[in-house]
Amino acid sequence: MDEKDRLEIIKDILFTDDREYIEKISERIALLEKTVNEKERLSSKVDPIIENQLEEFTKSIPTTLGPTITETLREQIRTQRDEVVDALFPILGKMIKKYIAQEMKALSEKIDSQFDFISKWKIRLKALFSGKKKKELLLQQLASAKIEQVLLIEKDSGILKASYSKTKTIDEEMVSGMLTAIKSFVEDAFNQQNQSLELIEYELYQIHLQSFVTHYMAVVISGPYGLKSKNRLQDLIFDFYNRYMAMNVDLVVDFPVLEKKTKKADKRTIERELASSFGNAKI
Amino acid sequence: MQKSKKIVILGHFGVGKTSLIRRFVKNSFSDKYKVTIGVHISKKVVGFGSGETISMILWDLEGTDDIRMIRNPYLLGTHGAFFVFDVNRPSTFQNIQEDLAVLSKKMPEVPLLIIGNKVDLVNQDDLNILLKENDISFDFLTSAKTGEWVEDAFLQMATLLKDA
Ligand SMILES: Nc1nc2c(ncn2[C@@H]2O[C@H](COP(=O)(O)OP(=O)(O)OP(=O)(O)O)[C@@H](O)[C@H]2O)c(=O)[nH]1
Ligand SMILES: [Mg+2]
Numbered sequence: 001m002d003e004k005d006r007l008e009i010i011k012d013i014l015f016t017d018d019r020e021y022i023e024k025i026s027e028r029i030a031l032l033e034k035t036v037n038e039k040e041r042l043s044s045k046v047d048p049i050i051e052n053q054l055e056e057f058t059k060s061i062p063t064t065l066g067p068t069i070t071e072t073l074r075e076q077i078r079t080q081r082d083e084v085v086d087a088l089f090p091i092l093g094k095m096i097k098k099y100i101a102q103e104m105k106a107l108s109e110k111i112d113s114q115f116d117f118i119s120k121w122k123i124r125l126k127a128l129f130s131g132k133k134k135k136e137l138l139l140q141q142l143a144s145a146k147i148e149q150v151l152l153i154e155k156d157s158g159i160l161k162a163s164y165s166k167t168k169t170i171d172e173e174m175v176s177g178m179l180t181a182i183k184s185f186v187e188d189a190f191n192q193q194n195q196s197l198e199l200i201e202y203e204l205y206q207i208h209l210q211s212f213v214t215h216y217m218a219v220v221i222s223g224p225y226g227l228k229s230k231n232r233l234q235d236l237i238f239d240f241y242n243r244y245m246a247m248n249v250d251l252v253v254d255f256p257v258l259e260k261k262t263k264k265a266d267k268r269t270i271e272r273e274l275a276s277s278f279g280n281a282k283i
Numbered sequence: 284m285q286k287s288k289k290i291v292i293l294g295h296f297g298v299g300k301t302s303l304i305r306r307f308v309k310n311s312f313s314d315k316y317k318v319t320i321g322v323h324i325s326k327k328v329v330g331f332g333s334g335e336t337i338s339m340i341l342w343d344l345e346g347t348d349d350i351r352m353i354r355n356p357y358l359l360g361t362h363g364a365f366f367v368f369d370v371n372r373p374s375t376f377q378n379i380q381e382d383l384a385v386l387s388k389k390m391p392e393v394p395l396l397i398i399g400n401k402v403d404l405v406n407q408d409d410l411n412i413l414l415k416e417n418d419i420s421f422d423f424l425t426s427a428k429t430g431e432w433v434e435d436a437f438l439q440m441a442t443l444l445k446d447a
Contacts, residue, residue, distance in 0.1 A: 156359035173287060178322075178324050181342070184354065185356075188354050188355070
């Protein structure tokens with residue numbers, strides 16, 4: 001198979017009828033997999049071209065196939081999630097029902113973020129051509145905890161002050177409100193005046209909460225979040241606090257009279273600080 | 284710059300708090316009753332002629348027949364509040380004076396608008412008489428079902444909060 005053939009295959013993948021899209025892709029990938037296994041030595045020559053094509057592939061999905069697929073699937077799952085689950089219920093039993101409901105939800109969220117979708121295929125294709133096993137690559141990606149999002153939230157009102165996020169997929173203002181409501185509820189219900197809620201687990205994510213005087217910070221993390229990561233994250237947070245927040249009176253002082261007099265830290269500056277503190281940080 | 288404001292919606296069970304928000308945010312209505320548990324948060328961005336916008340973060344609190352039972356932390360930092368009653372069920376507005384007194388104590392200086400909801404279910408003339416006789420004051424009489432006066436109520440709140 002020469003370069004041209006490979007381009008043809010990629011083209012085919014891109015323009016397959018979207019209803020059978022996933023099926024056909026798997027078929028084709030199986031076929032490719034076979035070919036590649038046989039001619040593994042080719043891979044070093046082809047890699048650069050594939051990288052290139054992947055770029056194109058990634059770029060064109062959102063404009064060509066992406067919207068149709070995501071719209072259809074999302075709509076189906078959203079409007080008929082209960083029906084789908086209920087239909088399966090008699091066969092699968094309660095446990096599985098719950099599992100599926102969760103999976104469906106996770107899936108619809110996944111689809112919501114096209115980035116995830118594409119990066120998955122990217123891994124698959126990369127694995128094909130670089131000779132590495134897909135599993136290995138996935139594991140590599142999963143092996144470390146990652147900061148997905150950082151929200152700086154006003155403690156009482158739950159109003160979002162500033163944020164940093166890798167991919168904007170959810171409404172951060174609403175999430176801030178919800179987190180604050182949860183936090184208020186838990187802290188009130190367990191009557192923990194001096195202690196505060198530290199961690200929320202939500203499906204695949206962990207949300208680390210760090211309270212200050214007038215604000216708190218919510219850091220959304222994906223991947224395995226252990227003690228080591230937690231320590232590193234806390235360092236980052238306190239670093240940020242010392243470097244930036246402590247210098248801005250309105251972010252740290254809880255004194256109503258001050259509010260009117262002090263100049264408030266502006267959103268854009270804080271967001272820049274957040275990005276530089278958390279953007280490329282490894283935890 | 285866009286301002287964000289926290290607005291809480293309070294009132295007894297089933298008076299239509301969730302429905303009013305739904306009408307305002309999604310312009311839709313459902314006859315099904317799904318009790319709100321805890322808090323539900325929604326958001327709507329409102330624009331003004333001046334080009335200014337404010338982001339209304341709406342806290343839809345679970346209904347309670349005893350307003351004193353509301354968890355105080357939910358009310359912290361509130362910029363504006365609605366008190367909703369059901370014009371069809373006197374029990375939801377009989378003690379409105381006391382309810383409002385409790386609220387203004389819990390949230391001093393927070394602008395509060397009073398809404399009588401479900402006007403589509405009653406005769407307007409009878410309603411006026413009833414409210415007058417019971418000395419019930421209100422800011423808006425709405426129907427989440429037909430949509431009448433719903434947007435007006437929320438926009439009024441937005442206007443109140445715009446310059447605050
Ligand atoms: N006819 C009519 N029905 C309404 C109106 N608003 C709400 N309802 C109905 O009243 C019931 C309760 O409405 P909700 O909006 O859930 O009430 P709620 O105040 O949020 O209730 P809780 O969350 O339990 O406190 C539902 O069945 C609604 O369909 C209205 O304006 N007209
Ligand atoms: Mg409700």
